[in-house]
Amino acid sequence: MPDRIRIESLELSSHIGVPEEERAAAQRLTASLVLEPIRAIPFLDDRIENTVDYFAVCECVKALSLARPRHLLETLAQEIAAELLARFPLRSVELELRKFILPDTAFVAIQLRRERAP
Template sequence: MEQGIIKINGLRVKSRLGVTDAERANAQELSLNIRMVADQSLFGLNDCIENTIDYFEVSESVKKLSTAGERKLIETLAEELIGLLLTNYPLREVSVSICKYVLSDTDHVEVSMSKTS
């Protein structure tokens, strides 16, 4: 069985995210890692972008959703992003990891979620 995986690593987005009103007052930078398992093989694409998952288009739609509105939980944003990708692209599985730089004594806090179609 052939399987194709496309990854977007370290995508930087701004989002109003946090439990408190103060935390959501200003957009904060997040870093996203996205792993997408394509429904179809990535072999034999004939060098044609229309035959694959356009990762530029994916990154733009992820940025647009991330900057829209505000959320209290990182998990909510991850769930919304997974839903967006599974709905709009021919994917078998999507995994999203979101890093938030919120605790001064850590590199980051990270939430990872996955879903299959």
Template sequence: MAEFTTILDGLEVMMRLGIHPHEVAPQRVVVSVEMTVVYPGPLGDDAIEEVLDYDFVRAGILAMVAERPFALQETLCEAIAALCLSDERVRRVEIETMKTDVYPDAAIGCRIVRERQI
């Protein structure tokens, strides 16, 4: 068995996220994803067909935030975790979202960890 960590870090999206009246307009949110991916054995070929193609995670997040607003960062994190875990090779995922422009002196975020139930 071969275990890798695949990381998508600092994906900036404009989306509707929040519960406050000033959050009706899209705002900048930074998303980071860290996935533990397990393969049946060592990788032999230098071919994308052997590994998780992280394009599906990025494309899935972009589609998700374009389709609907989210009230809570926690809900957004759960939705992204479900997307990642839809690939059977993903055993563990850590998601972090940061609303970077809410306060002039700090970002506000949420982080979750989800593991596949075996």
């Protein structure tokens, strides 16, 4: 198994939903991420610049979720994965994005995995 960084249930706010009324107020979302860094843990030399700064990843995801209104959870999930691969030294990103909107459900979610282009 490759070395990975896991971020579980990051709290987000986003103006998201198909009806305009749903997008009017920010909603609570959570994101869980599994990040595969380009550089393996044995080669980090205990230096933050050699790894993926997970604080910076969290701040990036939070900012992106608030950047603009969206209709689809799928759109936000794709944008998060693409931005993380563009900004951080990652081989791959796995993401589960949860939305707490439907009655009689704990949540709805989108799961995806994206890899850096070769």
